[in-house]
Amino acid sequence: MLPQILPKDKVAEFVGFLQAENQVVAPMAKGQDFAFQEVATAEDIDRIRLDYPVTILPPKKYLLPTYEKLLEFSGRAPAGATPTITAEPTVIFGVHPYDMHGLQTTDAALSQEPADAAYLARREVTRVIGLNINAGYVDEHQFMADMNTLEPPAEGWDLFMTDLGDRYYVETGSDAGQEMVKHSGVFTPATPAEHKARQEFDAEKAANYAKRLPYNSRYMPDLLDASYDSLLWDAVSRRCFSCGACTNVCPTCYCFDVQDKLGLDATSGTRERMWDSCQLKGFAEVAGGENFREHRSSRLRHRMFRKGKYVLERTGKLGCVGCGRCSRHCVAKISILEAFQQIADQAEVGA
């Protein structure tokens, strides 16, 4: 299907159309910041902010809830333990390209055998309506141009909207996206002038986002390898609090813990999983007390290597999308961009 036009004054109607069969979530103001929140009422539609720079949490929270029930049990013995999966049809409206790439990564990682049934059940009923970023999002933390996340990925999304002033230029990326266009009644085909406007948008965008790494990001895995023993990690981790804020806000982090929670009768309860972080001190501790990443520098180094190397090697998708959230929210102002810049010094020292 060729690109379509959605006038801005029809967006509310389009959201209403989506709400008929889905939970719709979209970016809204949250204090000084922005967050994806449920569009439940008509007032909520007015609160949608498609001019947002970046949300606090990425949309992963809808596919990987912070707490999720895995099993219900009625006693210590295993008989009768019942598994549960919750999957609500959801449209995530207004996802920036770097977050669309983040979803590609969690999709790939959690589909690997043995696949994560709960994530995949939710992903199957989740639709992604992407939103192009404009010049307004340039800030000191992001490095999307280096990580090639300024444009949407080839797949994994249904519609992609680009702001042309009083209207959106909308591209379809899936059959579901085409169905949305066909049945909502608010789209019209784009004209040649609008195609041209889209090209001009791209040119302006490219001019606003410069590369910030002193090397092509395809060399990041090798530079990281060369820097494994570098004192850089000790230096950077010296001010780290091991608080885990970075992993919380990261679009490609998905580690979790599994714990049993007893009900008030102290017999029945649930086995749940919840977000966890390799930055927390006890993450790699085993029974008996040995901790394989006891030192902060080893934990911080592990995270950098996951983001810059291991996830890419294991899934073929980016471990870091250059969104800058971890740096933005770090209590100690540690910058992953700076760390990736500094490993360039290892090029001569290392391999």
Place this chain on the structure above:
Amino acid sequence: MKPQTATQEKPAVESPYQPRVARIVDIKNFTEKEKYFRFVFDDGQGIEYAAGQFMEVSIFGVGEAPISICSAPGKREDLEMCIREVGDVTGALHALDVGDTVGLRGPFGNGFDMDTVAGKDLLFVAGGLGLAPCRSFIQAALNEPDKFGKITVLYGAKSPQDLLYPDDLKVWAKREDCEFMMTVDRGDESWQGNTGVITTLFRKIGKVDPANTAAFIIGPPIMFKFAVLEMLAMGLRKPNIYCSLERRMKCGLGKCGHCQIRNVYVCQEGPIFSYAEVMRLREGI
């Protein structure tokens, strides 16, 4: 007005987190804090597993813990574990009786195909509780001794009170097709056997053909370091020295992240690694 959306909270047909019901059919007290358990499955389906694999053992309301299987691998009705009481789940396990049930998920881990060392001399070095997973390899070899060359088993424990599998130790010592030696770090008044760390047994091994020997070292990291040094000194090849790297395996499915060593998930690509891989992993030991 919030529309009616269909929230599906349904029992999944297959959740990889749901354990099978396993019943305890035998318990033996090995030491003050280690017990032997034998389990059979209530669904009558038995289990098939390889040497070095592990199960996730569930006590609902308490939690789930990864424990190595210590019985010989294959397709069988039952499986055995030797479990040390160190925390909540193992503490709850130790309080159970024959006839009680636990949840078992698995088998997990890459396991080891004994066929890959067919025809080779086998050297097993087990330290402390490492004897439990090592035993699955030892029994696999001793059940088909003609498939392999010379079989040597070295076992070291802290003291005579810490010895595991006392019946098996006697059987292995008597077998003619296996050279078995053990030692304790410190003996007591009645101890008549070897004393000293396990590496002191290396000089007592008969002639070794280093090019045709596969070694399996399972025990505390410090023991691994010194045992590997001895083996390399004997001329064994790095790809032919295997060990089991323990980590906090939680999900067993390569997803929760706790068992990561650099870019591998121990529950998927491990826990059995060759020394060549361990060297590459750096933070492995």
